[in-house]
Amino acid sequence: MPVVLAFVAAFGLAIGSFLNVVAYRVPAGLSVVSPPSACPRCGHAITARDNVPIVSWLLLKASCRSCKAPISARYPIVEAITGVVFLVVSLRFAAAFLGDLLVSPRLAAADGLEWIAFLYLGAISVALAAIDLDVRRLPDRIVLPSVVVGVVLLGAADLLRADLVALGTACAGAGAAALLFAVLWFVKPGGMGLGDVKLAAVLGLFLGQLGIAQLVVGIAGGFVLGGVFGVAVLVVRRTGRGTAIPFGPWMLAGAWIGVLAGPAIARSYLALVGLT
Numbered sequence: 696m697p698v699v700l701a702f703v704a705a706f707g708l709a710i711g712s713f714l715n716v717v718a719y720r721v722p723a724g725l726s727v728v729s730p731p732s733a734c735p736r737c738g739h740a741i742t743a744r745d746n747v748p749i750v751s752w753l754l755l756k757a758s759c760r761s762c763k764a765p766i767s768a769r770y771p772i773v774e775a776i777t778g779v780v781f782l783v784v785s786l787r788f789a790a791a792f793l794g795d796l797l798v799s800p801r802l803a804a805a806d807g808l809e810w811i812a813f814l815y816l817g818a819i820s821v822a823l824a825a826i827d828l829d830v831r832r833l834p835d836r837i838v839l840p841s842v843v844v845g846v847v848l849l850g851a852a853d854l855l856r857a858d859l860v861a862l863g864t865a866c867a868g869a870g871a872a873a874l875l876f877a878v879l880w881f882v883k884p885g886g887m888g889l890g891d892v893k894l895a896a897v898l899g900l901f902l903g904q905l906g907i908a909q910l911v912v913g914i915a916g917g918f919v920l921g922g923v924f925g926v927a928v929l930v931v932r933r934t935g936r937g938t939a940i941p942f943g944p945w946m947l948a949g950a951w952i953g954v955l956a957g958p959a960i961a962r963s964y965l966a967l968v969g970l971t
Contacts, residue, residue, distance in 0.1 A: 696793065700785055703814075707781025708748035710818055711774030718773070718825040721834050737762035748774040773825060780817040787955060788813055805855035809904070812848035813954070815841070816901050820947045823894065827943035833890030838897060842869070845900045853904075861904055868903020868910045869896045875914070891942055898950040905954060908961040913953020916960075921945035 713727075720727050732741040739761035745751045749771045757766045792806035819841055823833055845865075853862040873896035880887050895914070902910040921942050928940060952960070 696789065699789055699793070700782060703785045703789070704778045704782040707778035707817075708774050710781070711777030711821065712746060712748045712770075714777055714818060714822045714825070715770050715773050717822045717837070718829065721822075721836050722826055722830045722832060734759045734761060734764060736764040748778075769825075773821060777818065777821050780821060781814060783955070784813050784817045785810070801855055805852040808848050808852040808855070812845060812852070812904075813901065815844055815848070816897075819897075820951065824944040824947055827890075827941040831888075831941050833888070833894050833943050835890075835893070838890065838893045841897045842893075842900065845897060849900065849904045864907065864910070865900050865904040869900035872896060872899025872902075872910070872914055887942055891946065894943060894946055898946060902950060902953050902957070905957065909953040909957030911953075912957040912960045913950040916949025916952040917942070917946035918949070920949050 716732060717727050732746070733739060734741070737759060739759060745755060745760055752766060752768075752771045755766065757768065758764060759766065788806070788810040792803055792810055795803040795806055819837055823837060826837075827833055849865055850862060853859070853865070873892055876887065876892040876895040880889065880892050898913060898917075899910065902913040921940070924945060925940050
């Protein structure tokens with residue numbers, strides 16, 4: 696298990712390097728594969744030795760090898776966050792895969808598909824959060840394909856397990872979350888964007904796959920985190936109520952709380968209000 700986790704974390708760092716490209720190019724409508732990465736000031740191509748996650752930034756002392764233009768700390772931060780996300784996801788899902796690997800190849804395949812699906816969710820979570828913080832958008836180029844990827848990977852996992860309940864709750868979660876956000880968008884135009892509605896469908900799909908507790912806690916968690924942050928911004932910055940605050944990062948953070956601790960939080964809440 697430690698070897699697997701180390702490999703996945705290292706893979707996450709590499710994916711984080713690619714997500715930096717995604718976060719910069721997708722909002723600008725550019726290709727994420729061509730042309731190769733280069734210094735925005737002098738145009739010097741980024742070579743393989745200068746593209747090692749985190750290490751290259753440190754060795755280059757946060758500056759371009761050619762023109763010495765500063766390289767933002769955001770690059771290693773995104774890489775590090777992605778590595779941590781991949782590690783956490785693997786801690787949550789890898790054990791089931793490894794446990795079933797020698798017992799039932801069919802169940803191991805289902806576990807593996809689910810693991811890959813949530814690694815994918817982790818990757819787009821980092822990219823979408825970075826983009827929403829930058830430009831207040833959740834691009835369709837990332838969000839809409841994620842619905843397809845989620846349906847294919849999670850649906851295949853559920854069919855391999857013959858688990859029609861999980862398949863049903865995943866689909867219901869996607870529909871219910873999208874409907875909730877669509878109603879909020881319709882009731883208060885400008886309060887949130889259609890990108891939030893589409894992202895809600897993605898998060899509802901993945902959360903519903905895991906269960907009702909994860910779904911409810913994950914969706915509610917986004918509102919709680921976003922609300923707390925909004926109040927904090929109003930107090931600290933003394934801004935007006937009309938100040939735009941990106942909601943996508945809080946939706947994503949809430950969803951991951953649901954993934955990792957949904958049942959425990961749900962039980963604690965129910966005990967607190969005397970329902971258990």
